[in-house]
Amino acid sequence: MEEVLHTPVQRSRGNRATTLVACIAAACALAIVVASGLVLYSQATVTDFTAKNLAPSLAHPFGTDWMGCDMLSRTLAGLSTSVLVGLLAATVSSVIALVLGCAAALGGKRVDAVISWLIDLMMGVPHIVLLVLISYAIGKGFWGVTIGVAVTHWPSLARVVRAEVLQCRESKFVEVARKLGQSPARIALHHMVPYVLPQFVVGLILLFPHAILHEAAITFLGFGLPPEQPAIGVILSESMSYLSTGAWWLAVFPGLALMATVLLFDVAGQGLRKLVDPHTAQK
Amino acid sequence: MTKYLARHIVRFALLMLAVGLVVFALVSMSPIDPVQANVGQAAYVNMSEAKRAQLASYWGGDVPFWERFANWAGALLQGDMGTSLRFNAPVSVVIAHRAANSLALMGIAWLFSGALGFALGVAAGARRGGALDRVVRSYCFLLASTPTFWLGLLILMVFAVQLGWFPIGFSVPIGVSAADVTLADAVHHLVLPALTLSVTGAANIALHTREKVVDVLESDYVRFARARGESELSVIMHHGLRNVALPAVTLQCAFISEVFGGSVLVEQVFSYPGLGQAAVTAGLGGDVALLAGIALVSAALVFGGNLLANILYGVLDPRMRIGEGRA
Numbered sequence: 292m293e294e295v296l297h298t299p300v301q302r303s304r305g306n307r308a309t310t311l312v313a314c315i316a317a318a319c320a321l322a323i324v325v326a327s328g329l330v331l332y333s334q335a336t337v338t339d340f341t342a343k344n345l346a347p348s349l350a351h352p353f354g355t356d357w358m359g360c361d362m363l364s365r366t367l368a369g370l371s372t373s374v375l376v377g378l379l380a381a382t383v384s385s386v387i388a389l390v391l392g393c394a395a396a397l398g399g400k401r402v403d404a405v406i407s408w409l410i411d412l413m414m415g416v417p418h419i420v421l422l423v424l425i426s427y428a429i430g431k432g433f434w435g436v437t438i439g440v441a442v443t444h445w446p447s448l449a450r451v452v453r454a455e456v457l458q459c460r461e462s463k464f465v466e467v468a469r470k471l472g473q474s475p476a477r478i479a480l481h482h483m484v485p486y487v488l489p490q491f492v493v494g495l496i497l498l499f500p501h502a503i504l505h506e507a508a509i510t511f512l513g514f515g516l517p518p519e520q521p522a523i524g525v526i527l528s529e530s531m532s533y534l535s536t537g538a539w540w541l542a543v544f545p546g547l548a549l550m551a552t553v554l555l556f557d558v559a560g561q562g563l564r565k566l567v568d569p570h571t572a573q574k
Numbered sequence: 575m576t577k578y579l580a581r582h583i584v585r586f587a588l589l590m591l592a593v594g595l596v597v598f599a600l601v602s603m604s605p606i607d608p609v610q611a612n613v614g615q616a617a618y619v620n621m622s623e624a625k626r627a628q629l630a631s632y633w634g635g636d637v638p639f640w641e642r643f644a645n646w647a648g649a650l651l652q653g654d655m656g657t658s659l660r661f662n663a664p665v666s667v668v669i670a671h672r673a674a675n676s677l678a679l680m681g682i683a684w685l686f687s688g689a690l691g692f693a694l695g696v697a698a699g700a701r702r703g704g705a706l707d708r709v710v711r712s713y714c715f716l717l718a719s720t721p722t723f724w725l726g727l728l729i730l731m732v733f734a735v736q737l738g739w740f741p742i743g744f745s746v747p748i749g750v751s752a753a754d755v756t757l758a759d760a761v762h763h764l765v766l767p768a769l770t771l772s773v774t775g776a777a778n779i780a781l782h783t784r785e786k787v788v789d790v791l792e793s794d795y796v797r798f799a800r801a802r803g804e805s806e807l808s809v810i811m812h813h814g815l816r817n818v819a820l821p822a823v824t825l826q827c828a829f830i831s832e833v834f835g836g837s838v839l840v841e842q843v844f845s846y847p848g849l850g851q852a853a854v855t856a857g858l859g860g861d862v863a864l865l866a867g868i869a870l871v872s873a874a875l876v877f878g879g880n881l882l883a884n885i886l887y888g889v890l891d892p893r894m895r896i897g898e899g900r901a
């Protein structure tokens with residue numbers, strides 16, 4: 292019966308402050324990962340055949356691989372590549388989503404129909420299949436995977452942008468502004484942008500986890516970053532050859548690190564989403 | 575009803591045409607030379623000019639794009655999907671052979687993840703804030719950030735390498751002729767890949783179902799049912815499930831696309847000879863016809879999923895039956 296009567300939850304610290312701190316901490320952690328990865332980039336490919344296939348120890352917390360590379364530096368360098376690819380691809384993807392979403396909402400019936408059909412087409416083929424095709428078309432490598440991820444991840448965000456812009460355009464306050472004789476540019480800048488922007492930023496941040504996971508997946512399949520570059524996908528596909536010999540550390544730690552990175556992005560995005568939406572800002 | 579059917583058929587045909595065109599355009603854009611990709615660098619350098627030209631025409635390098643596409647689309651209309659250059663067999667044969675493996679894997683994973691996710695979601699939503707709810711939520715949260723293929727690797731390491739309960743890969747035992755493979759063998763090889771796909775698949779649906787159950791339990795009709803003295807179980811069975819089932823069905827049908835994508839990765843990890851693995855082989859080797867065929871099959875599967883959702887709506891929700899008043 293206690294569900295019928297609501298008692299407000301009392302916390303020692305405000306929820307907004309907690310979420311904000313979590314977001315900032317996540318962003319800092321990500322920055323540290325990228326920075327250390329860039330610093331360790333050259334060290335990641337240093338081979339030492341006297342120390343190959345070592346299990347994790349104090350000197351090599353993540354162990355070493357078959358060429359004696361330190362797996363910790365390889366993992367960090369790979370993560371920073373992944374994060375950078377993810378950032379680039381997700382940003383481009385969100386710009387595509389913004390442009391197409393706005394065009395669909397404001398460009399009239401024809402444009403809307405064409406863009407809706409384009410979205411249906413993109414969603415009609417599994418992501419991985421599309422990624423394989425696009426990456427192959429561009430010739431694999433860094434650009435293959437980045438462009439592939441960038442041009443496949445916009446549909447869901449474009450839908451959100453379209454719905455938001457439509458809702459905003461039909462709203463009372465925009466109608467009032469129009470009746471007051473404000474110019475379309477002023478309406479767009481003062482009424483539409485503040486309304487759509489928060490949703491868009493949250494959508495953008497929540498695109499990162501997808502982008503990073505898909506980058507790793509496509510690299511793992513052999514369509515992404517080339518084997519000589521440090522990347523989590525490369526490390527994991529290499530580790531498959533050593534699984535049966537018991538070299539578990541080759542797969543476990545790099546994967547865990549990737550998972551942690553994706554989780555950080557997710558935490559930051561979900562936290563921001565809660566803050567942006569007044570319904571959940573206090574929860 | 576006929577109008578409804580006709581609309582879907584036209585949409586399906588348009589989709590297939592567009593997918594075929596996109597695949598062809600993308601593959602012909604590629605700077606990767608299929609001849610070099612398949613014979614290898616050393617062999618290519620040592621090859622005579624005449625041999626190179628012969629191989630190039632075998633891989634269709636010299637035919638213009640529109641002509642190739644027109645030939646392929648024309649043949650497709652007659653039921654001929656072309657010849658897989660990589661497997662040296664008709665595409666339809668390669669796909670049919672592989673699809674049997676893949677559909678078993680995807681079907682099991684799809685059903686199991688749906689059932690598991692739905693059950694977890696209902697259980698978690700019904701006891702919001704309880705121990706089970708916390709466990710389910712953290713599970714979903716973690717799984718959403720876990721790369722499917724890494725999870726596959728972990729499962730492979732634990733159950734196949736360390737414990738040795740299951741085979742390390744493939745769909746049938748090695749060194750046994752095809753006629754001697756029993757159903758038990760096939761199932762034994764299917765367990766780990768299906769488990770990997772199901773475990774990741776359940777997270778998505780569980781989380782959404784939980785949200786929906788929470789919404790339903792806060793509704794006025796549930797409060798009224800409770801006030802009438804209905805038990806918690808009866809409330810969930812009679813007032814919750816039907817309302818919760820609709821979004822779950824939508825999600826799970828849309829999830830076919832993800833299952834296919836996941837199966838590509840999982841098949842690669844477990845060396846399971848299915849469509850996904852064939853797609854990777856075709857992609858790495860520049861096998862246009864096979865790649866196009868698999869893309870079409872995957873698009874058809876996703877379309878089928880959406881259609882299934884539409885049909886199930888009618889079954890679950892009397893307000894949405896086709897041909898009865900409002901659409």
